[in-house]
Amino acid sequence: xxxxxxxxxxxxxxxxxxxxxxxxxxxxxxxxxxxxxxxxxxxxxxxxxxxxxxxxxxxxxxxxxxxxxxxxxxxxxxxxxxxxxxxxxxxxxxxxxxxxxxxxxxxxxxxxxxxxxxxxxxxxxxxxxxxxxxxxxxxxxxxxxxxxxxxxxxxxxxxxxxxxxxxxxxxxxxxxxxxxxxxxxxxxxxxxxxxxxxxxxxxxxxxxxxxxxxxxxxxxxxxxxxxxxxxxxxxxxxxxxxxxxxxxxxxxxxxxxxxxxxxxxxxxxxxxxxxxxxxxxxxxxxxxxxxxxxxxxxxxxxxxxxxxxxxxxxxxxxxxxxxxxxxxxxxxxxxxxxxxxxxxxxxxxxxxxxxxxxxxxxxxxxxxxxxxxxxxxxxxxxxxxxxxxxxxxxxxxxxxxxxxxxxxxxxxxxxxxxxxxxxxxxxxxxxxxxxxxxxxxxxxxxxxxxxxxxxxxxxxxxxxxxxxxxxxxxxxxxxxxxxxxxxxxxxxxxxxxxxxxxxxxxxxxxxxxxxxxxxxxxxxxxxxxxxxxxxxxxxxxxxxxxxxxxxxxxxxxxxxxxxxxxxxxxxxxxxxxxxxxxxxxxxxxxxxxxxxxxxxxxxxxxxxxxxxxxxxxxxxxxxxxxxxxxxxxxxxxxxxxxxxxxx
Numbered sequence: 001x002x003x004x005x006x007x008x009x010x011x012x013x014x015x016x017x018x019x020x021x022x023x024x025x026x027x028x029x030x031x032x033x034x035x036x037x038x039x040x041x042x043x044x045x046x047x048x049x050x051x052x053x054x055x056x057x058x059x060x061x062x063x064x065x066x067x068x069x070x071x072x073x074x075x076x077x078x079x080x081x082x083x084x085x086x087x088x089x090x091x092x093x094x095x096x097x098x099x100x101x102x103x104x105x106x107x108x109x110x111x112x113x114x115x116x117x118x119x120x121x122x123x124x125x126x127x128x129x130x131x132x133x134x135x136x137x138x139x140x141x142x143x144x145x146x147x148x149x150x151x152x153x154x155x156x157x158x159x160x161x162x163x164x165x166x167x168x169x170x171x172x173x174x175x176x177x178x179x180x181x182x183x184x185x186x187x188x189x190x191x192x193x194x195x196x197x198x199x200x201x202x203x204x205x206x207x208x209x210x211x212x213x214x215x216x217x218x219x220x221x222x223x224x225x226x227x228x229x230x231x232x233x234x235x236x237x238x239x240x241x242x243x244x245x246x247x248x249x250x251x252x253x254x255x256x257x258x259x260x261x262x263x264x265x266x267x268x269x270x271x272x273x274x275x276x277x278x279x280x281x282x283x284x285x286x287x288x289x290x291x292x293x294x295x296x297x298x299x300x301x302x303x304x305x306x307x308x309x310x311x312x313x314x315x316x317x318x319x320x321x322x323x324x325x326x327x328x329x330x331x332x333x334x335x336x337x338x339x340x341x342x343x344x345x346x347x348x349x350x351x352x353x354x355x356x357x358x359x360x361x362x363x364x365x366x367x368x369x370x371x372x373x374x375x376x377x378x379x380x381x382x383x384x385x386x387x388x389x390x391x392x393x394x395x396x397x398x399x400x401x402x403x404x405x406x407x408x409x410x411x412x413x414x415x416x417x418x419x420x421x422x423x424x425x426x427x428x429x430x431x432x433x434x435x436x437x438x439x440x441x442x443x444x445x446x447x448x449x450x451x452x453x454x455x456x457x458x459x460x461x462x463x464x465x466x467x468x469x470x471x472x473x474x475x476x477x478x479x480x481x482x483x484x485x486x487x488x489x490x491x492x493x494x495x496x497x498x499x500x501x502x503x504x505x506x507x508x509x510x511x512x513x514x515x516x517x518x519x520x521x522x523x524x525x526x527x528x529x530x531x532x533x534x535x536x537x538x539x540x541x542x543x544x545x546x547x548x549x550x551x552x553x554x555x556x557x558x559x560x561x562x563x564x565x566x567x568x569x570x571x572x573x574x575x576x577x578x579x580x581x582x583x584x585x586x587x588x589x590x591x592x593x594x595x596x597x598x599x600x601x602x603x604x605x606x607x608x609x610x611x612x613x614x615x616x617x618x619x620x621x622x623x624x625x626x627x628x629x630x631x632x633x634x635x636x637x638x639x640x641x642x643x644x645x646x647x
Contacts, residue, residue, distance in 0.1 A: 002296035004304045006182045009173060016174035019045075023163060026102040035101045037078060038124035044079045045099040046116075049162065051086035051248050052241070052280050054094040058110055059083075062094055065113030070121075079121055085249015087162035089149055090402040092132060097144075097162075104144040105130040135399065135421060148418055149400050154381070156389045157205075157365040158405045161249030166284050169291040172252040178297055180371035181256050184263055185305045193264045194220060197367070199375035201387030206232055206323070206360030207438065207464045208540065209386075209453040215357060218347040219265040222355035227267035229258050230351065232328055232360040233274035233281070236320035237436030238487060240467040242391040243361035245403050247274075247281035250365065251288035255298065255311060257364035260371065262309040265357055270311035273328050275318045285313060320437075320491035323465075324539045325350075325358040327493065338493045339539035360465065362391055382408030386452030390463065396433075396470035397424050406451070413447040416470060427472040431555070435464025437484045437491075438544035440551030441477060460551040462544065476573035477556040478563050482510040484548040492541065499542030502533040506549060515576040518564040527553055 003009055022045055035041045048054075048063050066081050087095045092106035096116065103126055105116070112130060119125050131140040132147060144150050155161070164171040172178070184193050198213030219227060231254060235243040247254060258270040274282060289311050292298040300308045314332045322328045322337040329351050331337040350356025366388060370378045379387050386408040392415070395401050399421030406415060412432060416422070423429050431441040434451075440461035442449070449455050453463050471480065485507050494500040509526055512518050530546030530553075537543045553560060562568050569577040 003178070004296065006179070006186065009178060009182055012170050012173045013176075016168075016170040020164070020171060020174045022100045023047075026100040036121050036124035037075065038122065041100065042078065044121060046079065046081045046121075047084045047097040047099060047162070048081065049085070049087050049093055049095045050083035050166070051090075051093075051245055053086070053090045055280065057094050059094040061110035062096065062108055062113055065110040066096075066117065069114050069117040073117055073122060075117075075121065079117075082165050083167075084163060085161035085166050086158075086245040086403055087144075088153075088158065088403040088405075089144075089147075089400065091400050096130075102143045102145070104132060104142060104147075106132050148421065149402065149404075152410065152414060152419055153405055154389050154407050155405050156369060156378075156381075157246060157362050157391050158249070158403070159369065160253065161245060161403075164250070166249050166251055167287050169252060169288070169295060172250070176372050177252055177368070178256050180368040181259050181263075181297070182303055184260055184371065185303050185307055190220060190264045190266065193260065193371070196371060196375045197264075200370045200378040201375075201382075202363065202366055202370060202378065203386065203453065204359065205362035205366075205390065205465065207435070207462070209463060212359065212363055215347060215359070216261060216264050218345070219267075219355050219357040222348060224355050226269065226354050227265055228351045228354055228356040229261045229265070229267045229270040230325075230328070230332075230346075230356055230358045231258055231270070231272040231274075231364060232323065232325065232358055233272055233278070234316045234319075234323045234328060235275070235278075235361075235465065236318070236323050236491070237465055237467040238484075239395045239469050240393045240436060240465055242393050242403065242466045244278050244281050246361050246365050246391075247278070248284055251281075251284045252292070253365045253368055254285070254361060255288050255292050257359075257367035258311060259298070259302070259309050260367055261357060261359070261364070263307055265355070267357070268308050268310070270309060271332060271351065272311060272313045273316055273322075273332055274313060276315040277318055282313065282315075289313075319493075320487075321493045321539070321541050324541060327539070328358065329356065336493070338495045339541075341538065362466070383450065383452045385454055390451065390466060392466045392468045394420055394468050394470070396468075397427065397472040397475070398422070398470040399424055408452045409450040411448050411450055412442065415451070415468070416447070420470065423470065423472050425472075427474065429470070430473050430475055431471045431477060431480075433461075433469040433471070433480070433484075433548070434467070435462035435544075435547070436467040437487050438462060438541070438547055439464050439467070440547045441471075441480065441555060442551070443555045460554060461547065474571055474573075476514075476569050476571035477552045477559055478510065478569075479514055479571075479573050481548040481552040482507070482514055485510060485545065488541065488545040492545075496536075496538035496542060498533045498537040499539075499545065502529060502537075503542070503545055505529060506533070506546065510549070513560070513563050514569075514574045516563075516567045516574075520561070520564055523553065523557075523560055523564060526550075 046066060049059055063081055070076050070079050094108050096105040096108045115127055119127055126142055128140055131142050134141050141147055160175055194213055194216050202212045203209045204212055233243055262270060298310050316322050316331055319337050322331045324339045325346055327337045327339040346356040346358055382388050389405050389407050391405045394404050404419055431443055433439055433441050434456055442459055442461055446459050449459055456463050489503050489507050492499045506529055509522050513522060526549055530550045533546050534543055567577055
């Protein structure tokens with residue numbers, strides 16, 4: 001059906017709200033007992049994570065097995081299986097959630113499907129082995145509301161992920177979807193919409209942090225026969241999956257936000273630039289765009305007004321530099337993905353030389369709910385200069401790997417130790433990398449730093465798009481900075497000399513240091529050259545590329561000195577700096593030359609008394625320190641076929 005008014009939206013909303021009311025009620029109440037069909041529940045829903053991570057772990061197989069078991073047991077009319085977006089708790093995926101009792105099953109396999117149906121759905125008994133075990137209490141937790149991972153989260157950009165079927169437009173409408181668009185077209189002027197976004201304090205979530213309302217205003221003021229709205233979905237940070245998860249779990253929020261932006265700036269054309277290696281996100285975007293056209297929410301005369309807007313998808317080849325807006329625009333034009341000097345900014349001269357507004361996925365996901373709940377509501381969340389929430393991809397040496405959304409101002413300590421559950425294996429926290437390859441490595445002294453744009457910059461890092469990688473005592477920070485710089489060198493477009501040559505020289509110095517050939521002068525050169533690159537590079541990629549190196553020099557100077565002065569790596573990650581084993585021949589290890597300690601005499605006798613197993617000629621001793629050979633205990637084991645293994 002074509003939606004022509006707010007009344008039509010309300011009709012669809014009413015039609016779909018029953019399905020969602022079960023989920024909304026289950027999220028509000030505290031559930032202690034399972035209420036399967038045995039308890040008298042007339043209708044149940046089984047929500048299954050359909051994000052990329054869980055799909056890779058056979059969530060589709062779980063879906064198929066559940067439906068087979070439902071048919072087999074004759075309860076198809078009472079139980080519904082629904083694929084939703086990412087729940088966020090990726091460490092424990094695949095996840096299956098039962099509605100209305102809100103039971104949260106983790107690490108489910110297709111083989112568990114039969115038990116879920118027969119035991120839980122029919123029998124009314126929770127399956128203990130599939131419940132989350134709280135590492136602090138070692139007790140099972142059946143409801144996600146009571147898990148530390150979710151307690152301090154506030155899901156705004158992720159509000160619909162893990163809640164609605166992303167391929168069902170009516171479920172999105174039931175969550176007030178497209179209401180903001182209708183209100184804007186029917187009740188607000190473009191300048192009114194821009195003013196609301198400005199008052200909300202929303203800043204770009206792609207890394208730059210530029211005020212979104214101001215960017216819209218600049219584009220609105222340009223005079224042109226055509227303008228463009230571009231969604232930057234080229235998420236290139238290693239370990240980052242925020243934008244991908246939003247597109248997979250809530251694609252209609254992006255479609256609606258782009259329409260609103262188009263109305264505000266005077267554009268009729270939207271473009272989504274997305275990397276081709278996101279097939280699931282692409283597919284769900286295509287479905288969402290097609291559904292919006294069928295319902296009259298894209299195309300000509302939307303909601304019976306004179307406003308027309310449509311969206312196309314353009315594909316990127318995965319170049320990191322194309323996350324920069326001018327390089328992205330050139331790539332869409334079929335040119336080499338290289339940045340250009342600004343001004344002119346894309347708001348003045350962008351795609352095909354026309355005024356263009358570029359926002360990333362997470363920024364756009366916030367737009368509909370800001371307009372629905374009000375600018376003041378959004379501005380009340382976060383800090384003075386950083387409003388709202390931020391989505392992070394929490395990864396690395398942390399217990400709870402996953403996708404999280406927290407209010408600005410939440411500390412790193414809260415994220416790592418409360419939401420993230422601390423460091424894997426009880427090891428010592430060493431650093432956290434924020435902002436991806438463009439960010440810096442922060443230490444224990446920064447754990448109480450409130451997360452926002454300004455605080456992270458002041459600490460020597462940056463917000464970036466939202467990657468957050470945690471490292472422990474086993475990580476070598478010099479090697480980590482070398483890894484990120486190697487990535488940047490590989491991804492550089494090569495247009496400007498500071499990035500093309502300067503970063504190459506930085507990488508050569510880091511290779512020299514990790515190979516045991518570095519000097520203290522090299523550390524000084526790293527600092528000087530890194531600062532020059534920051535000051536002179538053409539685009540944001542080059543200007544921020546030395547950040548991991550410079551922050552490591554500042555925060556882990558003693559570790560850097562050990563690499564060049566002592567030629568050691570405390571984390572034992574730099575192979576060239578590991579001690580070289582010293583081998584002593586079997587002839588040297590005659591009993592008369594071995595110190596008369598119990599262990600050495602025993603081993604020498606054993607070596608010489610077992611000719612059938614190990615010959616004298618095949619033996620060698622590994623001395624940890626040959627100079628202290630006469631005073632050291634020799635611990636070794638003999639392998640056949642000329643192999644020696646020592647501890």
